[in-house]
Amino acid sequence: MEVCPACGGGLHGTEERRRETKGGFASRKDCQAALTAKLTTLAEQTYVLPSRLSLREFLLKVWLPGIESGLRQTTLGGYRMLVESHLVPQLGAVQLQSLNAAQINAHYARLLADGKVHGLGGLSPNTVHHVHVTLHRALRDAVKWGYLQTNAASFADPPRASAQHRELPVWSEEQLHAFLDSVAQQRLYPLWRFLAMTGCRRGEALGLTWRDLDIENGRVAIVRALVPVAGKLIETEPKTKRGRRLIALDAQTVAVLRQQAASQLTEQKALSDAWIDSGRVFTQADGAQLHPERISALFARLVRAAALPHISLHGLRHTYASLALAKGINPAIVSRRLGHASVAFTLDIYSHVLPQVDAEAAELIAMFSDSQR
Numbered sequence: 575m576e577v578c579p580a581c582g583g584g585l586h587g588t589e590e591r592r593r594e595t596k597g598g599f600a601s602r603k604d605c606q607a608a609l610t611a612k613l614t615t616l617a618e619q620t621y622v623l624p625s626r627l628s629l630r631e632f633l634l635k636v637w638l639p640g641i642e643s644g645l646r647q648t649t650l651g652g653y654r655m656l657v658e659s660h661l662v663p664q665l666g667a668v669q670l671q672s673l674n675a676a677q678i679n680a681h682y683a684r685l686l687a688d689g690k691v692h693g694l695g696g697l698s699p700n701t702v703h704h705v706h707v708t709l710h711r712a713l714r715d716a717v718k719w720g721y722l723q724t725n726a727a728s729f730a731d732p733p734r735a736s737a738q739h740r741e742l743p744v745w746s747e748e749q750l751h752a753f754l755d756s757v758a759q760q761r762l763y764p765l766w767r768f769l770a771m772t773g774c775r776r777g778e779a780l781g782l783t784w785r786d787l788d789i790e791n792g793r794v795a796i797v798r799a800l801v802p803v804a805g806k807l808i809e810t811e812p813k814t815k816r817g818r819r820l821i822a823l824d825a826q827t828v829a830v831l832r833q834q835a836a837s838q839l840t841e842q843k844a845l846s847d848a849w850i851d852s853g854r855v856f857t858q859a860d861g862a863q864l865h866p867e868r869i870s871a872l873f874a875r876l877v878r879a880a881a882l883p884h885i886s887l888h889g890l891r892h893t894y895a896s897l898a899l900a901k902g903i904n905p906a907i908v909s910r911r912l913g914h915a916s917v918a919f920t921l922d923i924y925s926h927v928l929p930q931v932d933a934e935a936a937e938l939i940a941m942f943s944d945s946q947r
Contacts, residue, residue: 627670641715646810675730682731686702686733706730709727750770750893754766765856768827773891773908778798778799780866781799783855793820793823795820796819802865814913834855850862870887895923905920
């Protein structure tokens with residue numbers, strides 16, 4: 575037995591306990607196990623140096639700059655919005671290496687209950703699922719880049735994203751024509767008609783250039799879009815191969831676009847050197863690009879002035895698709911003109927129209943059969 579130098583007796587209990595717990599381990603066996611585990615991680619190159627880096631610092635200063643070069647600006651903007659609105663304000667102070675699934679689940683519950691940035695109420699399960707996808711990718715990259723050993727989001731339980739598309743408000747054929755009649759004398763009438771007759775997205779119409787139009791053959795090539803990202807307007811390409819498409823124009827829309835070309839030339843001559851040559855088909859009075867969000871706001875004012883049921887500007891696209899399907903146009907053609915990824919996607923979104931089409935088809939078949947008797 576070891577002798578205490580102070581009294582000549584055995585070691586005091588307090589000193590024994592101090593020796594037993596030195597280094598944070600209760601026994602030599604526990605210490606050896608921890609050392610073995612650490613050596614294993616070093617050998618497997620999975621060891622992560624301890625760090626006090628916060629989730630906020632990682633997301634804003636490491637992750638977003640680190641993925642910037644490999645993403646579309648619109649995708650990066652979506653990630654940034656979710657990070658700044660729904661991750662950093664609530665979880666940003668948590669140390670990255672301390673974040674766990676329980677904290678993440680509690681955060682998702684808060685977002686569902688009271689997560690709206692503007693106004694009261696919670697976020698939809700789909701939106702919270704998007705937050706989860708963003709956090710999961712960020713933590714996955716943190717593991718890949720050596721900041722973490724495991725992705726805590728992989729063990730979380732986010733709400734499921736709904737596979738169903740809610741039925742969006744659209745206009746009837748009469749309401750659509752009433753709107754076009756109400757704006758027929760306005761400078762941007764060609765824009766409203768183009769959107770209504772092609773089903774193009776807002777950014778696709780505002781990004782349209784004169785070289786994209788084949789007036790003589792009545793066709794337009796959709797190859798770009800003008801979208802707002804972080805307060806700036808950027809030009810992007812379609813996300814998918816089917817997004818790049820060539821669609822036919824009806825004769826009246828072609829005539830309207832011919833008049834648009836003549837009107838724009840008159841405006842250009844009147845302004846001379848003050849004219850801004852953006853090359854766009856639809857522009858401000860000085861030739862500058864139209865801002866998508868301002869166009870949406872203008873559309874809302876025009877709808878109210880026409881005393882029509884409220885729909886968003888994107889609702890013109892849904893109105894076009896619904897009317898086309900209701901008139902019996904082949905879903906494959908509608909899907910191609912809309913630039914959807916697949917016909918199945920088109921049918922899924924506009925499934926509410928199909929029962930009407932099916933009923934009309936049944937009546938037509940019956941009429942044909944009766945006439946053959």
